[in-house]
Amino acid sequence: MNAPSLLLASILALGLVAEASAQKSDPDRPEANATWQQVRTSLFQAQEIRTPADAVITLDAPERAQDAAIVPVSIRTGLEQTPERHIEKVYLVIDNNPSPVGAVFTFTPASGRADIELRVRIETYTHVRAIARTSDGELHMATRFVKASGGCSAPPGKDMSAALANLGKMRLRVEGDVAPGRPALAQLMVSHPNHSGLAMDQLTRHYTPAYFVRRVEISFAGEPVMSADIDFTISENPNFRFWFVPRGDGELKAEVVDTRDLRFATAVAVNPLR
Amino acid sequence: MVTFSACALPSRSFGPGFVALAAVLAITVPLSGTAAVDGPAPLPVEEIATGATPLPVEEIAPGVMLHVGRQEVWSAANGGDVANLAFVVGSECVAVIDSGGSPALGARMLAAVRARTPLPVCYVIHTHVHPDHVLGAAAFAALEPRPRFVAHARFAASLAARAGHYLAAAERELGHAQEAADIVFPDIEVADTLELDLGGRALTLRAWPTAHTDNDLTVHERATGVLFLGDLLFAGHLPVLDGRLLGWLAVMDELAELEIALAVPGHGPPSRAWPAALQLQRDYLDGLRDQVRAALRAGRTLAETVNALGETGTDTWLLADEFHRRNLTAAYAELEWED
Numbered sequence: 001m002n003a004p005s006l007l008l009a010s011i012l013a014l015g016l017v018a019e020a021s022a023q024k025s026d027p028d029r030p031e032a033n034a035t036w037q038q039v040r041t042s043l044f045q046a047q048e049i050r051t052p053a054d055a056v057i058t059l060d061a062p063e064r065a066q067d068a069a070i071v072p073v074s075i076r077t078g079l080e081q082t083p084e085r086h087i088e089k090v091y092l093v094i095d096n097n098p099s100p101v102g103a104v105f106t107f108t109p110a111s112g113r114a115d116i117e118l119r120v121r122i123e124t125y126t127h128v129r130a131i132a133r134t135s136d137g138e139l140h141m142a143t144r145f146v147k148a149s150g151g152c153s154a155p156p157g158k159d160m161s162a163a164l165a166n167l168g169k170m171r172l173r174v175e176g177d178v179a180p181g182r183p184a185l186a187q188l189m190v191s192h193p194n195h196s197g198l199a200m201d202q203l204t205r206h207y208t209p210a211y212f213v214r215r216v217e218i219s220f221a222g223e224p225v226m227s228a229d230i231d232f233t234i235s236e237n238p239n240f241r242f243w244f245v246p247r248g249d250g251e252l253k254a255e256v257v258d259t260r261d262l263r264f265a266t267a268v269a270v271n272p273l274r
Numbered sequence: 275m276v277t278f279s280a281c282a283l284p285s286r287s288f289g290p291g292f293v294a295l296a297a298v299l300a301i302t303v304p305l306s307g308t309a310a311v312d313g314p315a316p317l318p319v320e321e322i323a324t325g326a327t328p329l330p331v332e333e334i335a336p337g338v339m340l341h342v343g344r345q346e347v348w349s350a351a352n353g354g355d356v357a358n359l360a361f362v363v364g365s366e367c368v369a370v371i372d373s374g375g376s377p378a379l380g381a382r383m384l385a386a387v388r389a390r391t392p393l394p395v396c397y398v399i400h401t402h403v404h405p406d407h408v409l410g411a412a413a414f415a416a417l418e419p420r421p422r423f424v425a426h427a428r429f430a431a432s433l434a435a436r437a438g439h440y441l442a443a444a445e446r447e448l449g450h451a452q453e454a455a456d457i458v459f460p461d462i463e464v465a466d467t468l469e470l471d472l473g474g475r476a477l478t479l480r481a482w483p484t485a486h487t488d489n490d491l492t493v494h495e496r497a498t499g500v501l502f503l504g505d506l507l508f509a510g511h512l513p514v515l516d517g518r519l520l521g522w523l524a525v526m527d528e529l530a531e532l533e534i535a536l537a538v539p540g541h542g543p544p545s546r547a548w549p550a551a552l553q554l555q556r557d558y559l560d561g562l563r564d565q566v567r568a569a570l571r572a573g574r575t576l577a578e579t580v581n582a583l584g585e586t587g588t589d590t591w592l593l594a595d596e597f598h599r600r601n602l603t604a605a606y607a608e609l610e611w612e613d
């Protein structure tokens with residue numbers, strides 16, 4: 001839990017933050033975006049990225065975001081998570097966001113499926129990408145173009161005093177019937193302002209310091225199921241739907257750490273029907 | 275109205291519902307004497323300091339003047355003239371209720387005041403933080419003596435957090451470069467209720483719990499029974515949720531108990547039918563709550579819910595294309611935390 005998000009830090013250090021919002025994207029030329037070129041080199045060097053990759057990974061997001069601060073994104077994968085071959089990482093890249101690499105998810109065979117649903121902020125018209133790295137080292141990418149504006153520099157939430165009062169409240173639940181050895185769907189909700197620090201406080205003339213959940217770890221019966229390095233790309237009150245495989249009775253546990261190193265945890269007992 | 279609480283408003287043309295605008299405006303209630311007979315004579319045009327064309331206003335009660343904004347999204351084409359703005363003339367001074375969607379519009383509102391009376395503007399009251407209601411403030415802040423700005427106790431924090439975003443959006447959508455100086459913070463904050471004396475008439479201000487926003491303030495002119503609701507009430511224009519849905523419904527229950535002769539919404543025509551004027555909005559917000567709760571119970575995700583309900587429950591409203599799906603998103607994000 002202690003490791004800071006080195007990956008995100010290195011991306012930030014590239015100076016992409018300042019450049020990103022200046023980028024324009026052509027919906028029909030997803031490879032042309034300069035920020036993407038830099039992110040690509042930084043994360044994957046010259047390695048081939050297969051696309052389209054529908055058999056391995058697909059990405060769903062609205063064509064036009066209704067609320068740029070809460071854009072639902074659904075990543076679905078086509079591989080079974082076997083020890084022999086599975087998806088190890090899924091990178092979420094939003095080219096024209098202030099922080100283009102918004103999340104890096106790590107999956108294991110115990111994930112069952114490397115699917116993930118979440119909500120993100122989207123700053124402007126942009127390509128959104130989900131890139132899967134398989135355990136045998138292949139890269140596969142799904143891309144969508146989303147029209148949105150103002151998500152990341154957007155002001156904090158609709159009820160600022162309530163947001164702080166509920167800080168760190170969590171919900172973790174398993175959806176539907178659970179059978180031993182079968183992938184089960186779960187949802188984690190974290191009450192957190194998760195703000196970007198990009199909105200200037202006009203009273204103080206200072207930017208509010210960014211304050212967000214930076215790390216999420218999920219385990220079942222002590223085994224890692226899913227973890228994520230994330231930032232303020234994720235919407236207020238981070239919300240994830242993911243899968244895990246309960247092989248027997250056990251505790252599904254979620255821990256999160258924010259940028260003030262506050263830690264929050266919750267757990268739920270899971271007893272698969274036999 | 276919130277056009278871009280969390281992002282920019284859609285800069286596309288208006289949907290088919292827009293043709294219904296004329297019909298909605300046509301049901302405006304008959305208003306009492308529109309001729310300005312009692313007040314001091316209007317100033318000659320050359321004395322209107324700003325040189326701006328006065329905004330058209332109607333006298334909805336003696337000495338109570340209302341400008342009804344267009345039922346549109348905030349844009350360059352309408353100069354930000356989309357919210358209702360008002361002023362109340364006392365024997366000593368004038369209170370302005372919402373300053374408008376741009377400094378230019380604020381200047382036109384000031385010109386409307388000047389066309390009516392030479393009395394000083396002593397208060398500028400903002401009903402909530404949304405830019406179509408507050409970005410005209412600079413025109414009044416430049417006055418000598420400077421009026422005092424009045425708002426909900428949570429207004430300043432919200433405006434502080436949002437102002438940079440609003441200014442950027444104003445530049446993008448109105449094509450008007452604005453400065454931080456155009457953002458005016460309150461001198462007087464209302465945490466509960468406050469009485470303002472304009473000479474011979476008093477305004478009662480009341481701060482509400484989180485509803486349309488977290489800083490909604492109503493203004494009650496007791497002598498004539500006019501209640502300015504800000505965006506706690508929408509008429510015609512689809513209600514827009516930028517606060518708390520359940521809070522808004524609870525606030526409407528309390529509002530329904532008030533004795534009101536004339537209710538002035540933040541968008542759309544005023545109404546004498548009280549509390550009946552709340553009913554369409556209640557129906558819409560109740561429907562939003564019930565449908566989203568049902569979707570949550572059925573295990574639907576946010577995306578599934580917005581897709582499934584995106585076309586429902588908006589028949590009688592304008593601007594549903596622009597705001598209904600956002601409302602569904604906001605309602606879902608709120609109600610998913612219910613026990």
Ligand SMILES: [Zn+2]
Pocket residue numbers: 275276402404486505540
């Ligand atoms: Zn509003």
